Amino acid sequence: MASFKQFFAWCKRHYLLVTFLVVLCIAVFGFVNIQILHMTSEPEFCHLCHPAQGFGPLAEVDSWEHSAHGESGVSCLDCHGRPGVVGYMKAKLGGLKDTYMQLTISKEEKLEILKNPPEDLVPDEHCLFCHSDEGNASYRKKVKLMKVVRMRMLDDVRNPEFRQKKGLPDILTDTFVGGTHFDHSMHLESFEFTCRDCHFGVVHNPKTKTDRMNMCVTCHKENEGSDAPLLADCQTCHQAQYDMNKGVGAKGIDGEPGIMWAAETGCTDCHTGVESGIYRPSAETCTNCHDDGYVEIFDEWASETKAEIADLRELRISVEEALNEADRKKRDTKAYWQQYEKALYNFRMVRNDGTNGVHNREYAAAILKSVRSDFQQILTKLEQAW
Numbered sequence: 001m002a003s004f005k006q007f008f009a010w011c012k013r014h015y016l017l018v019t020f021l022v023v024l025c026i027a028v029f030g031f032v033n034i035q036i037l038h039m040t041s042e043p044e045f046c047h048l049c050h051p052a053q054g055f056g057p058l059a060e061v062d063s064w065e066h067s068a069h070g071e072s073g074v075s076c077l078d079c080h081g082r083p084g085v086v087g088y089m090k091a092k093l094g095g096l097k098d099t100y101m102q103l104t105i106s107k108e109e110k111l112e113i114l115k116n117p118p119e120d121l122v123p124d125e126h127c128l129f130c131h132s133d134e135g136n137a138s139y140r141k142k143v144k145l146m147k148v149v150r151m152r153m154l155d156d157v158r159n160p161e162f163r164q165k166k167g168l169p170d171i172l173t174d175t176f177v178g179g180t181h182f183d184h185s186m187h188l189e190s191f192e193f194t195c196r197d198c199h200f201g202v203v204h205n206p207k208t209k210t211d212r213m214n215m216c217v218t219c220h221k222e223n224e225g226s227d228a229p230l231l232a233d234c235q236t237c238h239q240a241q242y243d244m245n246k247g248v249g250a251k252g253i254d255g256e257p258g259i260m261w262a263a264e265t266g267c268t269d270c271h272t273g274v275e276s277g278i279y280r281p282s283a284e285t286c287t288n289c290h291d292d293g294y295v296e297i298f299d300e301w302a303s304e305t306k307a308e309i310a311d312l313r314e315l316r317i318s319v320e321e322a323l324n325e326a327d328r329k330k331r332d333t334k335a336y337w338q339q340y341e342k343a344l345y346n347f348r349m350v351r352n353d354g355t356n357g358v359h360n361r362e363y364a365a366a367i368l369k370s371v372r373s374d375f376q377q378i379l380t381k382l383e384q385a386w
Ligand code: HEC
Pocket: 040, 041, 042, 043, 045, 046, 047, 048, 049, 050, 076, 077, 080, 095, 097, 098, 099, 101, 102, 110, 113, 114, 116, 117, 118, 121
């Protein structure tokens, strides 16, 4: 009893120190608490200090939310934390540094840091962990402890399964990627490019497509005796647009060539500004060959298709969630995943064409219709099987 009394007396004398120690204990306990780890990994938490709208510095959460990665469930720490338990914990410590900096540096200093992210903020190796089979396997060999409990998507990524479920190519072996005919391995090896050279700002500040094409054209204007395609060989690079004009390429859907393609209107008949570096035509271009009323036809085509695409993007998220939910319940979902992969492939073709159906309205509409029907069938079948 005496020792207790002594203890309380000591506490009374050192109440500041004691309060501090108690708070510290709670904080330390909280820090290792899985729930808190989870919570402080969520984009909503990052949003507290990265709150702006649009693109660029401070708008990292908003830009992410509208990016392809955000939509498909790839979250902040899937990129901003290396794979594996150690990588995850390091990222959390980085978060403590963020918090400390938030309290100690000025707004201007923060903006300056965010405007100049270091080259290796997300190294190539990390991107390849998800985007190739070889990169995934070699990282897994290096990192011993992948996960303790389920913390995020990254540590569960196993290729080729992950890629296939997301309908993604292996970028080190496939040469038809994102609608473009492009050999990553050859270009990466021959010219020592990094992902950043072409996909700079991939999530938070994407460059325009014109910038991207200009980057290719620096080499592809002259082929200097190599087999490199030239600027005029549009279809060599633009496979999705070529297929769309011809009415081929989607899985399980027969198509006809687009109206204008069928009437022998070639790429540069519409893309008249290419030589002067203006690649994208507009509604005005239609009036080169048609009367002014065709501007409205263009707008009508584009807005209808655009709305349908936006709708399907939302639907896609629910379908994938339902599939993952069914997997967690250990149901047999193999056939549904296959149907989903097919639908995703077709959906990507329309999105990659990038014209909201202007290249071939009928075909684009037929593809989107089949995507919708696939998505809905999957949802219905998953519900029925209860
Ligand atoms: C308490 C405020 C705060 C929170 C919450 C916060 N950050 Fe930050 N973040 C900052 C500040 C301040 C900086 C700039 C200084 C620095 O590099 O730490 C920063 C910088 C960054 C950088 C750039 C680092 C660099 O070296 O250029 C990344 C990446 C980042 N934060 C990601 C995140 C992620 C992901 C989350 C959520 C899991 C998050 N932040 C939550 C305040 C915060």
